[in-house]
Amino acid sequence: MDRVEVAFLWHMHQPPYRDPESGSYVLPWVRLHATRGYLDMAAIHERFPGVSATVNFSPVLLEQLEDYASGRANDRFLELSARPPQDLALEERAFLLRTFFMVSWEQGVRPIPRYRELLHRRGLELEGVDLREVSRAFSVDDLRDLQVLFNLAWMGFAARERDDTVRELLRKGRDFSESDKQALLEAQRRLVGSVIPAWQKVASGGMVEISATPYFHPILPLLCDSDAAKVALPDAPLPPRLRAPEDAREQVRRARDQVSTIFGAPPAGMWPAEGSVSPEALEVFAASGVRWLASDEEVLLRSLPAGANREKSLYRPWRVRAGDGEVAMVFRDRGLSDAIGFRYARSPAKDAVSGFLGDLSRIADARPAGEELPLVSVILDGENPWEYFPDSGRDFLMELYSRLEAREAGVVSTSIGRRIARGVPADRLERIHSGSWIEGSYRIWIGQPESNAAWALLGEARAALQEARERLAPHERIAAAEEQLLAAEASDWFWWYDEDFVTETKAEFDRLFRTRIQATFRALDRPIPAAALSPIGDGSATAGEPLSTLRGPSGFIHPVLDGEVSSWKEWLGAGIFEASQARQSAMHQRAGVFTSLRFGFDLDTLYLRVDPMWDERAHSTMDGLRIDLQVDKRDLDLRCRLTEGALLPYSEELGRHVGKGFFHTVVELAVPFAELGLEPGQRISMAVRGTRGEVEVERIPLEGWIVLDVPDESFELRMWKV
Template identity: 50%
Template sequence: MAKTRVAFLWHMHQPLYREPETGEYLMPWVRLHATRAYYDMAWMLERHPGVRCTVNFTPVLLEQLEDYARGTARDRFLDLTARPAEELGPEERQQLLKSFFMVDWETVIRPLPRYWSLLHQRGRDIRQIDLARTAERFTTADLTDLQVLFNLGWMGFGALADDEGLRALREKGRDFGRADVDYLLAAQRRIVGEIAPRWRRLAERGQVELSTTPYFHPILPLVCDTDVARRALPGLPLPQRFAWPEDARWHVREAIAVHERIFGRRPDGMWPAEGSVSPEALEVFASEGVGWLCTDEAVLFRSLSPDPPRLRTLYRPWLAEAGAGRAVRMLFRDRGLSDLIGFTYARTPAREAVADLVSHLESIGTAWTDAELDGPATVGVFLDGENPWEHFQGSGFEFLDELYRQLEGSQTLATATVSEATAAPAGPAIARIHSGSWIEGSYRIWIGHQEDRQAWTALAKAREALEQVRDVPPERLDRARRHLYAAEGSDWYWWYGEDFTTELAAEFDSLFRGHVLAACHLVGAPPPPEALEPIKRVGPTAAAALKPLREPTLLLSPRLDGQETTYFEWQGAGLYRPGQHRGSMFGGAQAFNVLHFGFDLGRLYLRLDPAESPERSREVASSVRVELTCDGRTERVEFALTDGGPFAGRWREGPLGEAAFARILELGVPFAPLQLAPRARVAVAVHVLRGGVAVERLPRYGYLDVQVPDEDFERVHWRV
């Protein structure tokens, strides 16, 4: 029996953080991801030479890595670290407290006692903190420790293993001095400089295939013509039409040139930004000599006749017609398996997670053999190669090490690069590829909101203005075009609208508009009115519109029966919507999409509303675990999801609490047995599990901050 081929594609990308006018880098994520993901992933593959995979680096990321390696890139976070704490002004001290906890609290901050203490000294809920007053209470020693611990927390397992000095800093843990800061920053710069050469060596020895993405990570079909968005969403309102296929061709051609310069050879294939394809985009790719493309299963299934059989359709390479008699090889990802790594396994013990993934892969191979299908089954597992590891314990060391070890020794599974996996497509070519992306099979995320449309309109007006100018020196015109190419990148549109949130939304908005305005300034064209004022709504008004979190205002007494018995029984509860707290990655199906929370004087109450239906939630999840942390102590109460109710939860070795699940899931957890006294502040998280594997967390990151009520709660919170 032929081994099932597993084609991993790890996608590495960061947008252009360099401010158009000043050249300053507004955000540090290129530098910080280099010291974890980019270094760690190479480090792990070097120790597992039997594992083959594809790693995708965007050109805009590679050139920013070069800037940092040369020492010509400076970001605000780097400057805040490099400056002695005693020299920081009041606003800089506040910025340090606001920004230097931007890392996973559970996996990075909690394991470092001093860092965890500094977080509690600042306070967990930034909305409730007077930063100016809080900053005054932080000593120079506190701030120096925070400078070191933030940067040290972003060091992955590879950097720590290879650098004795970094391990010594971690073991020291506190009371750092300027020499420690200097050592840490020098180590960062050295690591950044090693990224591209290390990956090039892995490619040269044949273990890794390196691929690329159109230069600034644009949604290439929308650059070709924004009107194609209506193919997947016919009623979608659209902005002023933007149709510049020559820009799309520049992104592809320039990406190939940069890749060849840095890695020494031309890439065979590309991961289109966000898996976005269309017939017009495929023509551009194929005419520029791109051999293969990858995207999501939703695009494949919507490109074929209705309801094609999943097994024989998904787990094989394809050819897709790309105009002018050309075709491009394609492989489509198994979304479920990819999302398990990206969003589920981080909170699961590594051995259990790997066993679960391997069993899925082996089941596909068995089903393929039983169906007597030709050739080996080929499973595409494509996902972000950098963001998930922040949320794994130990930056994913145990998971990756165990996964690669099992794959190296497997008798039924074999890893392959995408070039190997797509070498021999069989059967007829896909006549017309679906116009969509790896998210929802459409481009809604990047063009479906009023803010998106305002941004596209500003871009369209600026792009047309460039074509009208005369008597502008070629060098200035080229610089202006490059600014607009940067503004075509997908990342700005990701943060517009209400689907995703970030504390740095204003900075992303400023970067986008800065490129549009800089282009117009260079050629003397009038700036688009749409770019003169902030597009992204931030501040109190936006927060009210998004309603990501509503605090409890009344004591509750719901009847725990799994039904919304009356409208009023959850009135006054707090409200959390997980979909509106998504960050830089997009996950798969949810079990629950709304969490209500509140309490009476004796119990915490939680209500979880199914994302699709109660039946679907029961398929996705088998139990729910309520995690409560107070004064450094964590208690966990787990409820097996059975129909109806009431049923008890399990705490330690005995029953605790009460729940019911019918149309909704309602839970009650008493305070007294958990020794949670009135006015105690409790951090609450809800973990949704399937067979012991965590499939969802509410909130996805961080905690709900709950204060156990006392007799005065309603008097204090009463309002008309």
Template identity: 45%
Template sequence: MKTVHVCFVWHMHQPYYTDPVGGSASMPWVRLHATKAYYDMASLLETFPSVRATFNFTPSLLRQLEEIGSGAVRDLFLEHARRPAAELTDEEKAFLIRHFFAANWATMVRPYPRYHELLVKRGLDVNGRDLERLARRFSAQELLDLQVWHNLAWFGYGTVRRYPRLAALRHKNRGFTEEEKQEVLALQQAAVRDIVPLYRRLLERGQVELTTTPFFHPIMPLVIDTDINRRARPDLPLPARFRAPDDAAAQLARAVDAHRRTFGRAPAGLWPSEGSVCPEVIPLAHRAGLRWLATDEGVLARSLEQSGRAWHRPQALYRPYRVGEAGGELTIVFRDRELSDAFGFVYHKTDPDSAADDVLRRLRTIIHDVPQERLLIAVILDGENPWEHYHDGGERFLSLLYGAFANQALDREGRIRVQASTMSDALAAGPPAEHLPMLHSGSWINQDFKIWIGHHEDNRAWDLLGHTRTRLVDLAPSLPADRAEAAWDELYAAEGSDWFWWYGDDFDTDFKHEFDRLFRTHLRNVWLHLGLTPPADLHQPISVTRHLEGDRIIQPLRLLDPALDGVVTDFFEWRGAGSIDTQPPLGAMWRADRLFTAIRFGWNREQLFLRLDPGDGMQARTGGVVVAITLQTAERTFRLTFSPAPSDPARFMLSEAIGAEVWRDIGPYHSMSRKKIFELAVPWKDLEADPGRQIRLSIVVSEHGLEIARYPHHQPAVLTVPGPEFEAGLWRV
């Protein structure tokens, strides 16, 4: 009989937001995720007792749950929520207006009429606006309702079922009292304190396996030696060499100890931070007492290629391997990337029934195509962030999926047995029979470490980390034991991957500068524990706004599919798009009229989309105006031109440069609409733009042949054609 173990591994992680010296946490994500994903995932699984799963908890998350649950740390967002609305200062009101809509608007704001009403009143984009003046438009009752909804919307189906009062408050919708607000916050604290006991109960009855990650979620290969990056990306510039294998070992040992203290037993498994592995990690994990680890299938493909073996995915992927030297071997498992990523990036876009059916279809195909009698199918992904994108938090989708396993929907009587198992149970039933002679050094993203090293911001951060560590190594032996331990703890916190995730130009967030500040805070705290004045460099931001002399360009954060109808069809259809600042350069002596109030751009895998919102200056012009959009790669230059005049046809001409200011028309395109706004699309293939290729975009407005405006103002925006890994940025806070 063919036996199939489907192993769900849900990774629960947040960076260490706490400043132990200041006794405060500046961001609310541990507390808010606790009332949603952390609670929901355990609560739902509890209703399917025959279904098994593995949950990976980072120790830095577990520490923060304890800090928040006990009230040991001040929480900046919570303090703003607790403040009586009638007593808020102008600055505190501005904070609420700026930050208390931090949720997925489509799934966590729009469904609640009052919360959505307040968002509409505030507006979608508050960058650069006078927040204090804007906040004064909100009454005390509106601000009180906002304080409540910022917390109430983050409760998931599990907590709402556990605490029925939450449903009643949601039904009330508006006009909350201060007492009701305090009730919401008290239930939030109760939910935070319930998390560890809930998972511990599931562990003790054998329904879940709980695993760990190096304590503060560092990229272990880079902590061991930043030069390991050269194995995967020899082209990247590197910082001064950072080598700290002892730190990697300490992060593992501390993780195992913390896990044992929290759950009453040591973990057997490891999800290395971001699936990042190298041969040097294996003996460290073995010495820490771990028995298995997991990473991405791309690492397996590269490892087999380095061993001189061809990559045959169905035959190679769905089995465990042994890795490491004799006497120090571990079992290694590789995630099915396509199936795992579908949970995060695909299934929230369709209905839950279709999503569950697709998972079962994929599993049937794997079972049919893979020849061996024992299969281990590893579905490993972020266990918290994806559910914000599902309209019901993923409840029906996961219920249908778990129900299919509980009802043995994939079994074939006497021929195939399929079960949802913990990873250790699956490995006990089918130990690895094959040794992997080579292990590629890489992560789950592109099988390299580029996200965390190579950009000048990344490298500066590594240099500051290395300088601080050198001083700590020199002076720690002379410190009292408690101060030395506190100093090392702060250094390990600074080694966390999340700070480096946001450095450079790979990803963007409204909180980029706060992540930068937290990284430097952890390093400054090391110096304070040493009794030294922190270097001046640690007071200077590493992240810089990516524009010159007033240009402000924001890159897209998600794939788009807007309706090209010339109107704002859906309040959220361009949410996540990139934007180009239309304000004139700071200090400019000459100002153009308001031709465009906003310029947005975005894409899906097939097309580039552009949206231009005309302002008064454009509408006042009677004729002779041409908009030219230039798209330039290293080899080719294309131009899209159209007239903004209402009397002219809504189409654009695509041309290619064949000489200096000499253009060959390719043809007119009607994938454009021009009503209240201008919307257009051009296929990537017509630009011969392959995934990963960089394109320089600029927009020039001419009137009777004279340039009257250019966007961006100083140099073109640099875009990167999206590939399959574009939405990997969902694995983030």
């Protein structure tokens, strides 16, 4: 006898990792999660067609999966996986040692003896470790095994069961050949390409309902009105108010169109990013044709009168006012959802599932006679938890789905849309609480120093776009800027700001956000705000780069400008920034064209020496140099073409050539302080960019600025910093 309905919603999401300038993907997580969570969950639904559930995709994830499937996507990790290890530069070897153990050590590394051996040889703690030196002790065979094992460790149970290459290489375990590695990467391409077709199959067969999140996964209530944060956090300091309901509508419209294109029909329902809702957001959803939404129990309880009974209120669908209309809503059981996401990974599968079904039975026992079956909404991440389960969660999912298919203990699985279609009780919530699944507020994404700074930048970019619309700027510029701004609205950037969560790749998330802001201004042909050019947070240090990459000037220098390293004494006393070491310590997507920058001065002149990495790649990717200088509130850019011989840097701001230089094996420049209008004691912030045409191919430093003071005769006593 049926006693209780359970509606799973598995949420699948990754942020937009593509760099808007280079087109390369900065991080590999779409590709790697595809061969585990996305493929495994489709395989489970195919294996148990009697289990119903809702699967929620962020459309930006679907877009990126299509990019990888078509071969349009590439990422730094994939590039370095494919390269023969003997061809890797020293910093690239160090990159492998730093990043190719980024998988659960317990479930991904420990079960593979060779992988575990390589991890212990590298070391478990990296603080103070020079991985370039460590990498010298790793042979070509060691590095090739690491390339293979990293990609193998991200294979889920479906890939291991279905793909002969994956299964054979796991059996082999070590001593892989180049042909083994190429076979694995080809298998990976096949598997990633099979993800969307697998979900199309189970969706068309009625096994799952497809729902979506607004396109780039924004916190939609904060787009409608950033002051919505005051409802739950009345005393929180907030950034300048942003109101962009048209952006919210566009995010929803694009999401419905994308899902319709891939799955044949627009989604009936949506899981708003992070379960975030507000009265204004509900109005946007309803006006866009969305019939149902889901959020968290905390949001429900704060929308009800004080003292409302949790059990009677939670285990049912609701009608909720949405402007002049209404939408249906369900609310997740936080305890049951979090049990799967965070607790069951270390329990035997049978015990975990028995505990889960037992909790559902207790909810069924509390149902008054004659009432509708309780509806328990279990909503959680559909990809990340399986990293921490043995065998990528296979035993747990097999146990859960087999017992759900058998309707054990009277537990019936359903999709949210199917349950909503049967009817929703007549009583209605007249006003939804403004909050998310975390604390019933938006504190994680707004109201703290770093996140507020990011929202302020977003507001500046949006104001620039609105101004361009009003002056009827060219359509192609408006469209390009809109695309970048919508991507900058993704919730993921704000998640990692401030101190609530920690990730090794915080610098990359910050950089991805700011490059979208920069690209918005660039598309509009507007100056980029200085705040978008430096890391959000501690602007005095370069995110992701150790200070050991830089040494400040220690004495006056007087180099001869001949484009040659004529004598080591010429630049003795100059400051130096080691570009290759900075790349090793930050997971940056570009291979790099500089080895180092030297900088120094005498009383009258600033001297710069740029040492290019003059191999075939650098020749083909860099043909210009740009020196960015900020003094007080002035921006001064010096540009020169890298043609062999004499160089004449040109300043568009000043409208003339400034200083001189020479290029042969290195670039040497001299820029008199007086020609820039600078006096002793003034502080200069400096960055050097290698360019090809108008496209930046590398920046020194990768982020932030090198800061120095115009010297006087006692300059050695002054402090310097990055």
